[in-house]
Amino acid sequence: MTGFLAALGRPVLAVLAAFGRVALYAVQTLASLVRPPFYTREFLAALLHVGWLSLPVVGLTAIFTGGALALQIYAGGQRFNAEAVVPQIVAIGMVRELGPVLVGLMIAARVTSSIAAEIATMKVTEQIDALVTLSTNPLKYLTVPRVLAGTLTVPLLVAVGDIIGIMGGFLVATGQLGFNKATYIQNTLDFLESADVVSSLIKGAVFGCIATLIGCYHGMASGRGAMGVGQATKTAVAAASILILAANFLLTSVMFGS
Amino acid sequence: MIALSHVTKAFGPKQVLTGVDLVVPKGQSMVVIGGSGTGKSVLLKCILGLVQPDQGLITLDGQDVRTAEREAFLARFGMLFQGGALFDSLRVWENVAFRLLRGPLKRPKAEARAIAVEKLRRVGLTPETADLFPAELSGGMQKRVGLARAIAAQPEIIFFDEPTTGLDPIMAGVINDLIREIVTEMGATAITITHDMSSVRAIADRVAMLHDGVIQWTGPVAEMDNAPDPYLQQFIHGRAEGPIAAIR
Ligand SMILES: Nc1ncnc2c1ncn2[C@@H]1O[C@H](COP(=O)(O)OP(=O)(O)O)[C@@H](O)[C@H]1O
Numbered sequence: 001m002t003g004f005l006a007a008l009g010r011p012v013l014a015v016l017a018a019f020g021r022v023a024l025y026a027v028q029t030l031a032s033l034v035r036p037p038f039y040t041r042e043f044l045a046a047l048l049h050v051g052w053l054s055l056p057v058v059g060l061t062a063i064f065t066g067g068a069l070a071l072q073i074y075a076g077g078q079r080f081n082a083e084a085v086v087p088q089i090v091a092i093g094m095v096r097e098l099g100p101v102l103v104g105l106m107i108a109a110r111v112t113s114s115i116a117a118e119i120a121t122m123k124v125t126e127q128i129d130a131l132v133t134l135s136t137n138p139l140k141y142l143t144v145p146r147v148l149a150g151t152l153t154v155p156l157l158v159a160v161g162d163i164i165g166i167m168g169g170f171l172v173a174t175g176q177l178g179f180n181k182a183t184y185i186q187n188t189l190d191f192l193e194s195a196d197v198v199s200s201l202i203k204g205a206v207f208g209c210i211a212t213l214i215g216c217y218h219g220m221a222s223g224r225g226a227m228g229v230g231q232a233t234k235t236a237v238a239a240a241s242i243l244i245l246a247a248n249f250l251l252t253s254v255m256f257g258s
Numbered sequence: 259m260i261a262l263s264h265v266t267k268a269f270g271p272k273q274v275l276t277g278v279d280l281v282v283p284k285g286q287s288m289v290v291i292g293g294s295g296t297g298k299s300v301l302l303k304c305i306l307g308l309v310q311p312d313q314g315l316i317t318l319d320g321q322d323v324r325t326a327e328r329e330a331f332l333a334r335f336g337m338l339f340q341g342g343a344l345f346d347s348l349r350v351w352e353n354v355a356f357r358l359l360r361g362p363l364k365r366p367k368a369e370a371r372a373i374a375v376e377k378l379r380r381v382g383l384t385p386e387t388a389d390l391f392p393a394e395l396s397g398g399m400q401k402r403v404g405l406a407r408a409i410a411a412q413p414e415i416i417f418f419d420e421p422t423t424g425l426d427p428i429m430a431g432v433i434n435d436l437i438r439e440i441v442t443e444m445g446a447t448a449i450t451i452t453h454d455m456s457s458v459r460a461i462a463d464r465v466a467m468l469h470d471g472v473i474q475w476t477g478p479v480a481e482m483d484n485a486p487d488p489y490l491q492q493f494i495h496g497r498a499e500g501p502i503a504a505i506r
């Protein structure tokens with residue numbers, strides 16, 4: 001019995017300890033953010049990499065999802081003679097849930113992985129040590145610019161994803177399901193509330209922060225050699241994805257639960 | 259003056275340093291020799307605080323390095339890493355001028371670049387290499403860029419981790435002369451790690467041999483050849499037979 005409890009307890013403790021370390025890392029990052037120096041060039045590079053260059057991936061994901069959503073809602077709605085709700089449900093589904101979650105997961109795939117691999121490689125090749133000896137704090141030079149860029153640009157990506165997702169639904173609904181274009185747009189706009197949009201952006205900011213922070217953390221914590229880099233990248237993407245989904249559930253319960 | 263007293267370091271079950279005592283006087287060139295994997299690089303990293311020693315005391319000019327103000331402490335050092343450790347997202351000249359482009363030593367960009375090109379010339383690299391990325395260079399060239407970066411901000415204390423491995427004999431000679439020059443002209447304190455006995459003779463004021471986690475022998479380079487220590491003799495003559503096992 002004690003053996004069983006110990007076997008159960010060990011992974012739980014390990015997860016809690018990992019949470020503690022990530023939380024500590026987040027606090028240190030925040031503390032570094034408010035103290036100079038601030039590396040503007042690294043920040044601009046991160047904006048480009050995290051934000052701008054993620055647009056194609058986000059756009060493609062959103063448009064196909066919006067289109068598929070319209071088809072499903074139409075098919076499901078028909079059973080209750082409620083197929084007319086397509087514009088409203090596509091809008092709310094994209095903006096409240098699918099937009100932020102899909103963008104978050106795509107960012108975890110694209111950005112978390114590349115940050116983790118890059119920083120882990122720097123660790124393995126002693127570039128992080130070199131930074132320290134050149135009187136540069138790696139937290140300020142590497143982590144702060146990336147996390148800030150993620151927190152600021154992912155909400156914008158989510159907004160773009162929301163719009164393109166609704167567009168995807170619109171294209172399928174008007175092109176294939178016989179909806180009137182003007183009415184579709186009118187219904188969408190009438191139905192969406194500003195709280196929906198705000199919740200979408202908040203989720204985007206949180207997910208952007210998680211994706212970049214976790215990438216940096218696992219990169220810095222990388223083991224030695226090429227295997228260490230691979231391991232760090234894999235763990236970072238898995239951890240970021242799960243944390244994003246868990247945070248999404250939490251945020252949805254807080255913002256829409258009552 | 260750098261002084262280490264009874265410094266130990268283990269990674270997991272593996273004891274790397276078991277009690278290192280070493281004094282490096284100011285303005286002198288100390289060369290550390292020893293078989294590969296004996297912990298020479300770890301020793302330098304302990305001094306810089308990149309690796310935390312388990313026990314023992316390390317002082318710089320009498321002050322415990324752990325209590326020193328980190329920024330000011332590191333500003334006194336330059337380090338050439340064994341693998342070069344160049345930032346591969348930055349161009350060669352930006353690597354060399356890293357300290358001169360940001361932080362307290364910041365200079366105008368053109369001036370920083372000019373200094374970088376001059377340092378590159380001193381390590382035998384043409385101005386054309388300045389605009390390349392590290393990945394476009396050979397291993398030996400990367401090493402020399404790392405060397406240029408280590409000396410760019412004219413630090414008082416410089417660590418060279420295997421500066422001549424991977425270089426052709428002529429270039430190795432150039433680098434040996436450069437290190438000697440930096441110590442003599444700039445009055446810098448240097449610790450150099452090398453396996454190359456001709457480097458030892460060219461660079462060293464004093465020599466220390468690390469073996470089995472301790473400094474096995476240390477003394478002026480002139481006394482090295484006549485020292486009775488069998489470990490030292492086996493190492494400097496590169497004999498397979500002797501107290502140092504070939505399989506480690
Ligand atoms: N960060 C580390 N984690 C675990 N082991 C390490 C680490 N750094 C060095 N070692 C081990 O310490 C020993 C000494 O390494 P090192 O100082 O690089 O040797 P060398 O004398 O060739 O420079 C090696 O066995 C190496 O595997």
Ligand SMILES: [Mg+2]
Pocket residue numbers: 298299300340419
């Ligand atoms: Mg070494």
